[in-house]
Amino acid sequence: MVTSAILQEKILELISDGEIYSVQKIKAYLEEVGVGEYSEGQFSGSMNTLLRNGTVKKAERGMYSLVQKEEEIYMKKCFVVSPIGNEGSEVRKNADTLFKYIILPVCESCGFIAERVDHMNDAGSITDKILESLEVADLVIADVSGQNPNVFYEMGFRKRTGKPIIHLRGQGETLPFDISAIRALEYNLTDLDSVESTKDRLEQTINAFSYEATSEDNVNTNESETSTASILPILFDIVDGISDLKMEVNKNNNNALQTVIETLQKTQPKMSQEDALMAQLIPAMLEKPEMLNQLIELGDKFPQQQGFKKSRR
Secondary structure, eight states: OOOHHHHHHHHHHHHTTSOOEEHHHHHHHHHHTTOOOOOHHHHHHHHHHHHHTTSEEEEETTEEEEOOGGGOOOOEEEEEEOOOOSTTSHHHHHHHHHIIIIIHHHHHHTTEEEEEGGGOOOOSOHHHHHHHHHHHOSEEEEEOGGGOHHHHHHHHHHHTTTOOEEEEEETTOOOOGGGTTOOOEEEOTTOHHHHHHHHHHHHHHHHHSOOSOOOTTTHHHHHHHHHHHHHHHHHHHHHHHHHHHHHHHHHHHHHHHHHHHHHHHHHSOOOOHHHHHHHHHHHHHHHOHHHHHHHHHHHHHOTTSTTOOOOOO
């Protein structure tokens, strides 16, 4: 199935001329340029991503056009919380790789500017910058790998604001009992397929939140959307569990089939070399009768050789 990134790329390719296009025309173009199979949910998700990041605007119901440069909207801020470590350390290497190859590209595709405290050039107290970012950022992404106490403190500070926060953790990482109920998206930086899967899941989770200013009138709406976003990691865990179960079932089925084949092979009567040769030749001769004629002609040329007997009717 085609990726959401390719869908978005081809949609932008079509509407880059500034004209207004209907959903039907966009889908017709995707088929025309040979875009592979995609689901209706995937198409809707791609359109929503382009709308959220300000690349596309809705002209009217079911009609879309490209946002011109002068119309570009303000990009939202995502503050990244993670163990950083000293320059050159494994902790810093992991933090930089996670930021560069997963968090940054996904945030940009969703219309966010992603920043980490060590990337900021503002003068003043680092603690003040962290607390301010946790307070005002539209989104916070926190990597809980390594059970860093500073990360846990910053997660708690963000939680009190009621604003969106997404948790990540390295594959196989365990969490302390007090926060073990937190659902976190897993990542594995050594597996490219896993990286792409994490990016896709992170994008879906980001797009599940609402980033409107909180007011008394929309508190219930925001709580509902936050609940939806927090359920996504649970759903991803279920999907992974089903996938693992299917792989295990297939493995068991293959093992059982191999056992049956080996058992049948052991119970088959042994053939002589001549019979084994004929068992191979006969199906081929039936498929290509000319091979039989060639064999007969060869026997006519060497009638004295043992095994070649001239057949007469």
